[in-house]
Amino acid sequence: MASLFSTTYASLSYGGPAASRPRRRMVAVRAEAINPDIRKTEEKVVDSVLLPEISKPVTAYCRCWRSGTFPLCDGSHLKHNKATGDNVGPLLLKQK
């Protein structure tokens, strides 16, 4: 199984002073599955949102595959990000 590896670092030394560029956070991401447990009997987990049925001003949908209320977000990305150094977050559907 192929792997992509990189390590945490603060800056590289090309292209001007480091302070002028945003710090790029690098994290190790292997070529492995990202969904540990959600609907694993399904060949592909696809969810559909019928937009006329969205009534709340903001509805958050999970993209971290750790939510206990999937496909809705339950904030589990916070624990995942803290544990792994990742930076994933939800998709917000807004009425206006």
Next chain:
Amino acid sequence: MASLFSTTYASLSYGGPAASRPRRRMVAVRAEAINPDIRKTEEKVVDSVLLPEISKPVTAYCRCWRSGTFPLCDGSHLKHNKATGDNVGPLLLKQK
């Protein structure tokens, strides 16, 4: 860093005939980052969709963190699923 490991198997021998239960696909998922490259300078990647601006009958949003058109889906989950045995797919927003 904590790891969760499991291996691919076809069935277990408890709870009645295997044929009566859907086959549960197990894949190795480590406690690692799932976003290899998208907007890594951001503390948390959150996207907002203003629903009045959605005009197409179906719009697919990426949940595999591999799309070249993130936050939109470009079908990259197919390659990811094939390479890793995962089963992730997009979130579809439908007008009706």
